[in-house]
Amino acid sequence: MKKKIIKTLKISLLVGICFCIVVIVGARLLIVEAAEGRTTSEVSHIPHRPAGLLLGCVEFVPSGGENLFFRHRIDAAVTLYRHQKIDVIIVSGDNHRKDYDEATDMKNALMRQGVPEDKIFCDYAGFRTLDSVVRAKDIFGQTNITVISQEFHNQRAIYIAWQKGMDAIGFNAKGVSRRYSLRTMAREQLARVRTVSDIVFGVHPKFYGERIPIP
16 A cells, blocks of 8 residues: 555656646747747847837845846947937836835946936836836837847747737847856746746736836
């Protein structure tokens, strides 16, 4: 009897592992396919669009060191602006408490590199990529946008935009070494599963609010 129970548990565990693998791989394929041919690291390949959507992250890692994801996203956004590929930048990030404000940190970093303050629009309710993309359409009125982040992140944002009836392309910020980004990439696999799940079940952003017109 005991051997039979153990065998059943092993089979159940194996089935569970196989299911998780299928779900993860399936979500990845859906997202990569949706973004196929819609991201680039070459600024010359980016057409002009009214707004760029800069996806937020923290400026410093918990140890106090510089977050390279942050630095490279800022550099990418500045590059697009200087090459007149975008007119304004929507900075979307998490601001769930007073001492945690991704949007303002990114805005300040952009201004330090010469982007005028009146060309930057902050979205303080970009708690997740879904929120950032949907709010870019529903709050800021943008349906044709250039998403700015690392390639893996752009792919997920483009998938969401496609599902929401938006025309999005991605400008890929410089990546980060595998050693530095191992934890981030592991989280990304789960984030892709959650993203597909959110679309299937019609999940909405946490907050909406009044529309903010962009000239």
